[in-house]
Amino acid sequence: xxxxxxxxxxxxxxxxVILAFFMGLWGSEHLPPIQTILIFSWMAMLVHQLExxxxxxxxPSITNMAAFKEKKAPExxxxxxxxxxxxxxxxxxxxxxxxxxxxxxxxxxxxxVLCVLVQFGAHALLINFSxxxxxxPGLGSTIFLQIPVAVYYIYYVVTTMxxxxxxxxxxxxxxxxxxxxxxxxxxxxxxxxxxxxxxxxAEMYGYKKEKVLKIWKDSKQSIxxxxxxx
Numbered sequence: 001x002x003x004x005x006x007x008x009x010x011x012x013x014x015x016x017v018i019l020a021f022f023m024g025l026w027g028s029e030h031l032p033p034i035q036t037i038l039i040f041s042w043m044a045m046l047v048h049q050l051e052x053x054x055x056x057x058x059x060p061s062i063t064n065m066a067a068f069k070e071k072k073a074p075e076x077x078x079x080x081x082x083x084x085x086x087x088x089x090x091x092x093x094x095x096x097x098x099x100x101x102x103x104x105x106x107x108x109x110x111x112x113v114l115c116v117l118v119q120f121g122a123h124a125l126l127i128n129f130s131x132x133x134x135x136x137p138g139l140g141s142t143i144f145l146q147i148p149v150a151v152y153y154i155y156y157v158v159t160t161m162x163x164x165x166x167x168x169x170x171x172x173x174x175x176x177x178x179x180x181x182x183x184x185x186x187x188x189x190x191x192x193x194x195x196x197x198x199x200x201x202a203e204m205y206g207y208k209k210e211k212v213l214k215i216w217k218d219s220k221q222s223i224x225x226x227x228x229x230x
Contacts, residue, residue, distance in 0.1 A: 113150040
């Protein structure tokens, strides 16, 4: 379990390769189109996670240091390795696999693909604002993989399942609820500065290390100045 927790995103990358071969050699021709789209949606999420935590990576420091401005334990608070593992593997995988297993439950599939609404808002707006930049790890896969899959899913349902179009609307609140359950709530429920699950140094920072450290340092100086300490 310790190995899985440390390298879950790389294992997810291996899973992506396995799914790519499976879909290319068999799945795309034999599975229902709606199920195929949902599998590609999961594959896009696996790439998204790999982009956030490995290539180029750096999401832990962006979250804790640039966004939350944590001073005392930025390597483990409020976001830590255990939360990250549970959210991205056990909760996220379960949510995506459920939609794949029940492809005709359109509101569930719509909730899955429309999570991109939250992803785009978080990466393109909130995180970029925190970094004062135009790119952050995860934004590329959101724009070039997750959004196209979501658009095609909606197009497919509208053009081939007109009797189920109404379920697409349920996907909008469903996506926000899913993101809260899978990612947001666990972080705030499980946050603890004395936890034993810090991020490893190698996964803490990505290519934006210097920018994150500068933001963190500047915010620290501003806090000290407010209390009269220089």
